[in-house]
Amino acid sequence: MGRYVLRRLLQFIPVLIGTLFLIHYLTTLGIQFTGNPVRALFGVRQPPDSVIAAVSAKYHLNDPCLQQPGNPCFGLFVDRLASYARGDFGSDFRDQSVLDLLSRRWPVTGRLTLIAIVFEAVFGILLGVLAGIKKDRFADQGVKVLTVLLISVPVFVLGVLVQLALGVYVGNWIGGKEWLPDWTGEVFSVTFQGDHPWLSLIIPGMVLGALSLASIARLTRTGLIENLSSDYVRTAQAKGLTRKRVIGVHALRNSLIPVATYIGADFGFLIGGAIITEGIFNIPGVGGLVYQSIIGGVVPVTVAVVTILVLIFLSFNLLVDILYAVLDPRIRYD
Amino acid sequence: MLKRSRFVVALAGLALLASACGGGGDDTDTSSGDSAGTTNEGGSFSIAIGEPHNLFPPQNCYASECSAVVNQLYTGLVEMEGDELQYRVAESVESDDQIHWTITLKDNWKFHNGEPVNADAFIRAWNYAAYGPNAQNTTSFFSNIEGYDAMQGDNPKAKELSGLKKVSDYEFEVTLTQPFSQFPYSLLYTPAFAPISQDCLDNVKACNEGEKPLGNGPYTMAEPWAHNDHITLDKWADYPGDDAAHADQVNFQIYQQLETAFRDYQAGNLDIVSPVPSQVPQAKQAAGDRVIQTESSSFTYIGLPLYVDYLKDPKIRHALSLAIDRQTIIDNLLSGLGKPAQSVVSPVVPGGGGDHCDYCEYDPEKAKQLVKEAGGLPDTVTLWVNSGAGNDEWVQAVGNMWRDTFGVDFKIKTLQFPEYLDTGNKHGFTGPYRLGWLMDYPSMYNYLQPIYFTDVPNNYMGYSNKEFEQLVREGSAASSQDEALAKYTEAEEILIEDMPVIPMYYGEAFYIYSENVDNVEYDALNRIDVSKVTVNQ
Numbered sequence: 001m002g003r004y005v006l007r008r009l010l011q012f013i014p015v016l017i018g019t020l021f022l023i024h025y026l027t028t029l030g031i032q033f034t035g036n037p038v039r040a041l042f043g044v045r046q047p048p049d050s051v052i053a054a055v056s057a058k059y060h061l062n063d064p065c066l067q068q069p070g071n072p073c074f075g076l077f078v079d080r081l082a083s084y085a086r087g088d089f090g091s092d093f094r095d096q097s098v099l100d101l102l103s104r105r106w107p108v109t110g111r112l113t114l115i116a117i118v119f120e121a122v123f124g125i126l127l128g129v130l131a132g133i134k135k136d137r138f139a140d141q142g143v144k145v146l147t148v149l150l151i152s153v154p155v156f157v158l159g160v161l162v163q164l165a166l167g168v169y170v171g172n173w174i175g176g177k178e179w180l181p182d183w184t185g186e187v188f189s190v191t192f193q194g195d196h197p198w199l200s201l202i203i204p205g206m207v208l209g210a211l212s213l214a215s216i217a218r219l220t221r222t223g224l225i226e227n228l229s230s231d232y233v234r235t236a237q238a239k240g241l242t243r244k245r246v247i248g249v250h251a252l253r254n255s256l257i258p259v260a261t262y263i264g265a266d267f268g269f270l271i272g273g274a275i276i277t278e279g280i281f282n283i284p285g286v287g288g289l290v291y292q293s294i295i296g297g298v299v300p301v302t303v304a305v306v307t308i309l310v311l312i313f314l315s316f317n318l319l320v321d322i323l324y325a326v327l328d329p330r331i332r333y334d
Numbered sequence: 335m336l337k338r339s340r341f342v343v344a345l346a347g348l349a350l351l352a353s354a355c356g357g358g359g360d361d362t363d364t365s366s367g368d369s370a371g372t373t374n375e376g377g378s379f380s381i382a383i384g385e386p387h388n389l390f391p392p393q394n395c396y397a398s399e400c401s402a403v404v405n406q407l408y409t410g411l412v413e414m415e416g417d418e419l420q421y422r423v424a425e426s427v428e429s430d431d432q433i434h435w436t437i438t439l440k441d442n443w444k445f446h447n448g449e450p451v452n453a454d455a456f457i458r459a460w461n462y463a464a465y466g467p468n469a470q471n472t473t474s475f476f477s478n479i480e481g482y483d484a485m486q487g488d489n490p491k492a493k494e495l496s497g498l499k500k501v502s503d504y505e506f507e508v509t510l511t512q513p514f515s516q517f518p519y520s521l522l523y524t525p526a527f528a529p530i531s532q533d534c535l536d537n538v539k540a541c542n543e544g545e546k547p548l549g550n551g552p553y554t555m556a557e558p559w560a561h562n563d564h565i566t567l568d569k570w571a572d573y574p575g576d577d578a579a580h581a582d583q584v585n586f587q588i589y590q591q592l593e594t595a596f597r598d599y600q601a602g603n604l605d606i607v608s609p610v611p612s613q614v615p616q617a618k619q620a621a622g623d624r625v626i627q628t629e630s631s632s633f634t635y636i637g638l639p640l641y642v643d644y645l646k647d648p649k650i651r652h653a654l655s656l657a658i659d660r661q662t663i664i665d666n667l668l669s670g671l672g673k674p675a676q677s678v679v680s681p682v683v684p685g686g687g688g689d690h691c692d693y694c695e696y697d698p699e700k701a702k703q704l705v706k707e708a709g710g711l712p713d714t715v716t717l718w719v720n721s722g723a724g725n726d727e728w729v730q731a732v733g734n735m736w737r738d739t740f741g742v743d744f745k746i747k748t749l750q751f752p753e754y755l756d757t758g759n760k761h762g763f764t765g766p767y768r769l770g771w772l773m774d775y776p777s778m779y780n781y782l783q784p785i786y787f788t789d790v791p792n793n794y795m796g797y798s799n800k801e802f803e804q805l806v807r808e809g810s811a812a813s814s815q816d817e818a819l820a821k822y823t824e825a826e827e828i829l830i831e832d833m834p835v836i837p838m839y840y841g842e843a844f845y846i847y848s849e850n851v852d853n854v855e856y857d858a859l860n861r862i863d864v865s866k867v868t869v870n871q
Contacts, residue, residue, distance in 0.1 A: 035752030041387075042396065044770050045784070046755060046791040047474040050466070050486050058469040094388050095542065096561075107524045163597060171601045190596055194563035265654055284562030284596045290631070295722075297752070 001325075003331035012311070016143045019310045020303065032069040036061060037297025041093055059093060075324050080303065090300030092293070099179075099303045101289060109285035110130050111197060112277075113270040115205025120213040121263055125256070127213075130218025132255075133247060135225055143221070147214035159207050159280040163190060167202055191282035204281040212266050216259055223255030257327050264320030268313035313331050351445055355451035366469075377869025378583035379851045381606040381862065384594035385562050385588050387471070390547035391538060393463035395525040398772075398861070406567055406864050407549035408526035409575055411456075414776060414858040417684045419518055422575055423529070424449055425474055426502075427521065432513035433810055439504040442574045445531040446554045453506040455529035460537060461494045463526065472526035475774070480509045493741070513811035515818045522775040522859060552579040552865040562588055579865040580853070605848045606862060611724075613668040614844060621846035629673065629687075631680045631773040631860045632841030633781065636732065638834055639763040641796045647683065649708040651833040652693040654766065656701035657739040658732055660694070664839055669729045675837035677830055679781040682858060685819035686778055687840070690830045694837055698739045705740055715745045718767035720754040729768050758794030766836070767794070778822040778859055782806050787828055797834035 031037065033174040038055045039046065046052075046295045056062040065073040083090065089098040150158075167190035173289050186199035193200040227233060228251050236246045273287020284306065293301035360718060364602075386400035395404050413426035421427070422738050425438040443451035462468055464476040466486040480497030484490060497509035521527045531548050534541035541547050546555040552575065553567035565586040569579040587604060589595045596609040596617060609617040618625055632735065638645045638654070645651060658675035673681070676694050681687025706713055713771035717737060719729045726748065747764075750755060771792070773780050783806060784790055788798040802825050809821030830837070845862065847854045850870055857863045 033753070034750045035754075035756040037752055039752040039755045044772060044792070045396070045774065047471075048477065048791050051469075051471075051474050054466045054469040054473070054486070060468075163594075168597055168601045175602055190598045190603060191589075192563075194560055277592050280594065282589050282591070282598075284590070288562075288590055316660065332409070 001322075001333050005318070005322070008269075008321075012314055015314060016307065016311065020081070020307055021077060023303045023306050024080065025072050027297075027302055028066065028073045029070070031061070031066050032071070033295060034297070036066075037299075039091075040296060046125060059091075073106060083290070083312025084133065092298045092301050093296070094231055098240050098301050101301060102305065102308070103285075105284055105286050105289050108197065108283060109273050109278075109287070112205050112208060112274070112283060112285060115198075115201055116209035116212070116270055117143050117263060117267055119206050120209035120266070121259075125215040125220050125259065127217040128259075129247070129252065131217065131221040132224030134230070140221075143217055147217050150214040151211045151233050155207065155274075156280065158210060158324065159204075159277055162203060162207050163280060167191075180329070188228070192284070201283070204277055204283060207281075208270065208277045214260070216262060219257055219258050220252075220261060223258060224251055227251040253327060257324065260323050261320055262283045262326060264316050264323070268316035271312055271316075272309045341477055348451055374724055374852070374868040374870055375580055376582045377871050378585060379581055379605040379867060379869050380386070380585040380587050380603070381732035381864065382589050382592065382608070382801075383586050384592070384597070386565070389536065389541070389565075390542045391462065391470065391530060392461070392472040392525040392547070392549070393459065393472050393530075394609075396653070401525050402840070402861055402864075403567070404525045404528070404549075404567055404861075405551070405861065406553040406579075406584070407551045407555065408524055408528035409443075409549075410527055411439075411521045412518055413577070415672045416858060420821075424521075427518040427667060429517070432515045432517070433510050433814070435508040435510070436501070437506055440574075441504050443550055444572070444574065445529075445533075445550050446535060446548045446570060447531060449531045449533060450598055451502075451529050451550050452503045453500045454503075455531065456527070457498050457500060457506060458532070459528060459530035460498060462530065464495050465493060466490050466613045472523070474639060475520065475526040478512065480512075480848070481510055481747045492562060513807075515810050515812050515815070516775075516777040516779045519777040520775050520780075522635075526611060526774075552577065554605050556583065564588055576591050577655075577865055579863060580868045584864055586868075597652075599846065599848065602848070605851045606845060606854060606867070607847075608843065608845045611647040611671055611844075614669040614671065617844075621848075624847050624849070625843040626847070626856050627671070627853065628843055628844065628856050629681050630757050630841045630843040630856075631682050631776070632770055633675065633678065633680050633772075633837045634672075634768070634841065635675070635678070635835040636729075636766045636838060637763070637795050638757075638766055638768050638836065639761065639795055640834060641761050642764060644712050645766075647708045648831075648833060649704045650711065651699040651836070653708070653740075654736065655691075655693045655833060655836040656695070656697045656704070658836065658838070659696040659735060660698075660839055663728045663731050667731060668839070669841040672839035672841065675839050677824075677826060678785075678835065678837055679778050679826060680773065680840050682777045682860065683773060683778055683781065685823060686781065686814075689825065690823075690827050691837060692831075693833065701739055711740050711742050714745055716747055716765035718749070718763050718765060720751045721748045721770070722750070725768050743825040761794075761796055763794065768838075770841075770857060771793070774862070778819060778826070779810060781808065782822060782829070783855060786834060795834040796834070797831055798826065804829045804831070 036052065036056060038052055038061060053062065063073065064075055065071045065075065091097045092101065127143045131140040134140050166188050171188040171190060174180055174188055183199055186193060186196040187202050189200045192204065233246060233251050237307045246288060273285050273290055275287040275291045278285045278287045289301065290305050363495050365750050382866055384399045384400050386403055388399050388400055389407065390410055392404045395401055409422050411422060411427065413420045413422045424441050425441055427435060427437050429435040445451060460476060460538060461471055463470045464479065464482050467490065475497065479495050481492060481495040483534040484492040501507055525719045529550060534548050546558050549833055552570060552573050554570045556566040556568040568585050578802045580693050588686040592608065592610050593613065595604060595607045596602040596613050597605045600620060621749055638651050640646060640811050664672040664674065666672060676691045679686035689770065709809050721726050730746060733746060736742060737744055758767065771781065771785060786797055787803055805821050805825035805828065809818040809825065812818040843856050846854065846856065851867050852870060853868045855863045855866055
């Protein structure tokens, strides 16, 4: 087990350097082909070239290789690695260091991800079990309809509808009711409230988790149905175990292996930020940061954040692989 | 599948309808009423903005989001009331020759920390902004002050503007490189010309990272800037000016997307908001008469690169302009937020908004006639537009109008903004292109010089007319504002006859506000006058 983990960790290094270079190259190409992002700072009111040059110099965008399309700018790449080694991750055009930006946004995205994962895992598995043990009956059909709806409604439609229904409509209704506890107003708010960093993220988290909830319910249902007809379940039943124990411990545990894979991947995916959901609910998370930095050509932010995202994704993949062994004793790593 | 999507659409429609009604239904609850008679001091209100670029140094702020806040934290030398220039921190700004300006300050102004706002406070700020290596976004505002050039480059010879001389604690002299009668008006761009306290300049990083810049304005930072969430300002009780704030607290709520802000308004969480164009009809319904729709400084035009062969003939330029039905475009594609432009200077500027154009009415017959006289258009006209700014649709409409009138094909070429401007700089446009302008300060000069003088940064047309420039210079050397405006107007008439750009429309600002606030005004400097807003309690 230890050697396996070590081997996997060592594999991180080439992946990371490769990613760093790829992102560096892509952002470099972006500048080479679409022009100096400093120009966009000034909008329609362009200052004289001397000002553009001074601002470009301040943010290290004055290297001549940035004007040669296709040039991978190895010099800049080495400089970047060197400054990373010194712990300097650069800053954006507002002179805010990348680390500051990240430390402000990770907690928000982390909370949102956690709420989404808990929501999708708990309700997804429950619905899946319900559908699985009531196969082809009313409950199963109901879950099927619900999951198809969730999968097929795009998140920007779902998000805006939920925002209008729960935030504006229910929120307005709550606003006039003094007998309701204060926290209800925070839960049913239109946007994220910095003063209530958990409560106001519950609804956005549920919107974010809705799609995966549907997938998890379906995965659980399929797995459970398959396992319920397998030999070991029949053995367990023959032993005279209660139905609760047969389903809860024997069948469900095996059915959860694909679900665990899915949740692990989803965790890595969600922690990278959910641009659309964040945008709708005005949540200052990582997704918006990545999006804005790409649009604005803020290279230091893009490179640093994407690299960290890759690292997180790799870690979660590793974690999921280790979890397999816990769920399924037949799987062994040495 | 079809059934489902219909269901979703119906659901969406229902929700929109419900929310529109929900917002409008509040109109009956006017217990507080309009506060025309009573004065309401105190209270707090909220207003939506985007995340500002920065708050300190104010000199690094050259965008509307940051200047909305900076203008509350800092009070400049001058202010605009209607069409009149008013002195704030300045006692007077005077000159005999329009080159040497003497600025006298009132002696009772202080920074929020008690430091005096004296001549040094301005000189240190302006020197900081003009120094090239500091790379401040507003640095070009100082380029007409003597000694600016020596402060540019990688290793500038000078660290201070030789054109700034302190006369006494509350008086200093500014020497310009050439006569500029509009100098007092240019001072209206407060972020560039704001004073900086010695405390903050000694430690720019501390004032910046503490996120609580020290200014001299009607409001102070109540707490450090909560990035991407809110900026809360408290009324400064010791404010010495006569334009002190009415509300005790103002909360700038920061939104990534302004669509969301309108929904927060509907839910009663926000007092003042500028909905996006697509939300305008719904917003008008929700806000009733609590709406501001008024001209803004934005001027949108179609530039005509004069280095392109077929655009060299003024008849062709006039014809292209005559073939555009501006009102139809505004009504159908811009939610009615605009006025057809009959010239190149926005009506919000004293002397602007005049009707100087003989070729800006929709007249396809005359257009065809002119094209025939000029010998025709090429088979295909290429229209250029920058992506992601919501201009694609109306530029497409212009192309359609030209196709219908002249029978030419058109192509639309879309580029991202930096590349778009680079292309313009290199004279790479192969046909008409869309661009716009926002004023820095309310002066005709600010519309005429920065776009149409030979080789200035925003002149992508390659336009050059010595007579026009001479008239603008005469206006800048004029000893009275009336004389200056007369000269500028003469210049404007020459310009519009040359037609290096096709004037399209003057933009309109659109705001709605809640029952919670009154006296919400959009002022001559194109912003909501936050300190005038009163809260109904």
